[in-house]
Amino acid sequence: MRANMRYFVSINEADKDFSRLTRLADENGMAVIVKDDTPCYVLVPYRLFHDAKYPDDEEVLKIGEEIMKEHWAAFAELAK
Numbered sequence: 001m002r003a004n005m006r007y008f009v010s011i012n013e014a015d016k017d018f019s020r021l022t023r024l025a026d027e028n029g030m031a032v033i034v035k036d037d038t039p040c041y042v043l044v045p046y047r048l049f050h051d052a053k054y055p056d057d058e059e060v061l062k063i064g065e066e067i068m069k070e071h072w073a074a075f076a077e078l079a080k
Contacts, residue, residue: 011035 033041
């Protein structure tokens, strides 16, 4: 996923103009707050957060097992 820089706002700018940050999140589905040139926080409208579907532990473990099986040779090589 490539980051779109128009979603990024410095932490100082977010502190000074929080309403701009909320408008940005409303218009684009998110806003990223940057501190020391590093993305640190993501502001997401509650409606998107609330409606999001998150995998449970069992689903995450299943996905992890599939990744391990698919890339076992690479993991074994890295472990050397």
